[in-house]
Amino acid sequence: MYKALTRCPVCSGKLNIKRLQCDECNTVIENNFTFSKFEKLNHDQLRFVETFLQYRGNIKDVEKALGISYPTVRGKLDEINEVLGLSSKKQHEIDRKHVITKLENGEITSDEAIELLNKI
Template sequence: MTATGHPHLRSYDSGSEPVADHRAPSDCPVCGDHLVVTRLGCASCGTELAGIFAPCEFCALSAAELDMLRVFLAARGNLRELEKHLGVSYPTARARFTDLLQKMGLADPAPEPERPTAPGREQILAEVATGALTPAEAVRLLG
């Protein structure tokens, strides 16, 4: 049990609302289909609501993706600020943000046409060497 009286919840140090220690999965571990929220509960009084509730597109994002979205919003949509925060080239920052939009269902999954501003092979390999780019992202960019 935690300070909230619930085994899976903890409170912020400031005493604000309790938050879950774990994120709910978005896909079924048995068949892989999307899960729906069917029960909500109050950690304070034990009240429970049952039904089918609208999904949260932000809940399926990883901590790194949420951080990237927060930086983008705080910068009022400035991709150059996102580029600086991530420590990657502008095309890489744009590609990562496009991937995030696709994951949220806000962008077409169709690949963008090649642009003359795309990073070169040497730049991509340098970003992999510094850890700013994953090998999988590099393979996708080198296509």
């Protein structure tokens, strides 16, 4: 079976699920259905999540199973949290403080700071 497409291959617009059908009795249900947020993850990200769950979040075991380093595991977790919209509030606060510090040190302009803060 194929993975459901979540984006239109022509215009990249968001696709909706309109019709579901039972393979057993052929019952058809038509409505507007939503995708799970996990559908946003690519194949490698899903594989990482499965491995992470398999090893119950033990980062050392995940490192060993995937042959990657601790910083890579943390990076993948941050990436997946970002895709799923689960980025920690604490990280956003750290990012804001970093932008303000750069502004205070004259490393960026006020316009650049505003642009960066709007992205956080």
